[in-house]
Amino acid sequence: MAPLVLLQSSDWHVGSPLTGRGLGLGEELRALRRREVDEAPQRLVRAAREAGPDAILLPGDLWDAGSVPPTLFRRLVEALEALAPVPVFVAPGNHDFAGPGGFYDDAFLDALGLPDWPGNVRVFRSSAWETAAVPGRDDATVTGRAFLSPLVDTGRPLAPPPARPAAELAILMLHGSLESYRGPDAPSGSKKTAPFSREELLGAGFDWTALGHHHRMEVVTREDGSPAGAYSGSPTGRGLDETGPRHFVKVTLEAGAPARVETLPADCRKVLDLELDAAGRDGEGLRDAALALLLEAGATPGDLVRLTVVGRSAPATRTTQTLGDLKGLVAHLALRDRTLGDGEARPDRGTAEGRFVLDLESRLAATEDPRARRVLELAAVLGREALLGRVPAPPAEEDL
Secondary structure, three states: OOOEEEEEOOOOOEOOOOOOOOOOOOHHHHHHHHHHHHOHHHHHHHHHHHHOOOEEEEOOOOEOOOOOOHHHHHHHHHHHHHOOOOOEEEOOOOOOOOOOOOOOOHHHHHHHOOOOOOOOEEEOOOOOOEEEEOOOOOOEEEEEOOOOOOOOOOOOOOOOOOOOOOOOEEEEEEEOOEOOOOOOOOOOHHHOOOOEOHHHHHHOOOOEEEEEOOOOOEEEEOOOOOEEEEEOOOOOOOOOOOOEOOEEEEEEEOOOOOOEEEEEEOOOOOEEEEEEEOOOOOHHHHHHHHHHHHHHOOOOOOOEEEEEEEOOEOOOOOHHHHHHHHHHHOOEEEEEEOOOOEOOOOOOOOOHHHHHHHHHHHHHHOOOOHHHHHHHHHHHHHHHHHHOOOOOOOOOOOOO
16 A cells, blocks of 8 residues: 555644633734634635645644634534545544534534534544544554533553554554643643553553643654654644744555654744843844844744843843844744843942842842742832832733
C-alpha cells in the first residue's frame, strides 16, 4: 500500500470569549480575533488541499463550551463536509464532550434544526475505546474514545491501554494530559485530565497517537528518537499561553519506516510575549533595543505582542512613552514597565527615593503572589515618578 498521510488538528475552541488573556486587546481587535479563532475549520480545509491526506484526525475540544452559537457549529460542520470524500475522525474532549444534549447528540441537533454530522465524519461517542477502519485503506485503523462530560477525568486512559488492532498501521486518538508536558498551559496535580505517561503511550504499541488537550505543539518520541505521536497544539493563538507560530500537523506513515512529521501554518498572526532588559539605556537606546528584539522574535505587522521592560533604565527615562511609537509596527503592542530605579547604581537609603525603592524591593523579594507582586511593581514605577516631581502616568489596564 502507498504511505498513509494524516492531517491532525485539535483544540480549536470555537466560540472562545477571549477574556482575561493578558494582552489587553481593544474591543474591535478582540472581535476580529474571535472571528479568526472561529475560522480554524476553514483554514483546515485549505491545509487539507495542500497536504492531500488519506484521513484527518481531530482529537477534541473543537468548540470552547456547549453554549457555542449554533451558527458557529453549522459553519464547523459545513467545513468538515467540504473535506469529503476524505474521512474525518473526531474524539471529543472535555470541552466538546459527547454527552446527551450537546452537538454530538443527534436528537439535540434535530430539535434545533441543525445539520447532522456529515457522512465522511466518524465521531467516537463512547467513553470506551472503539476502533474504526480508515475508508479506502485495508491496512489502517483508528482507535478512539470520547469524554462524556466537562468534569476533570483523573482516570488513566492507557492503564491498561486499548488492544492494538491487527492492522498494519494502527492509529490511536487520545485527549488527555501527557505528564511530561511542560508547556505554558500544563496543568498540575489533580487538574490533570486523563493523565498518561510517555512510557504508557509507547507501551500501547500504536504506530501513531494523535493527541489533544494541550495547546503547544509537542512531539512524543521513541527511544530511538523516532516520532510516536504528537499534540498539534491549538491552531489560533488566543493569549499569552499560546505564543509563537501555530500549526496543523501532517504525518506520513509507512510500514517498517519511522513516521514523518511536517507542519503547515494554521494561524494568520502570532502572539508574542517578550521581555527586554533596560540595562541602563536612555530613551533612544531603549527604543533601538526594543526594535531589535521585535525583529529577532520575527514580529510581523499582524502580530499581537506584549513587551515587558525589566531592570534599570537611565535616569529620567519613561519607558512607556519612549516605546509608544513602536505600536504602529504590529497589530497590537501591550507595554509593561517593570523597571526599578535609575541607572546601574544602587539606590541611596539616605534619600527619600532610595528608601522608597529599597523598601519595595524587599517586599517584592518576600512576595510570591503574582497579583501582589504586580501591585508592588506598579507602586514602584508610579511612586518614583511622583518623588522625582513628575506627574505619574498610570499604564493601560491589565488582565491580571
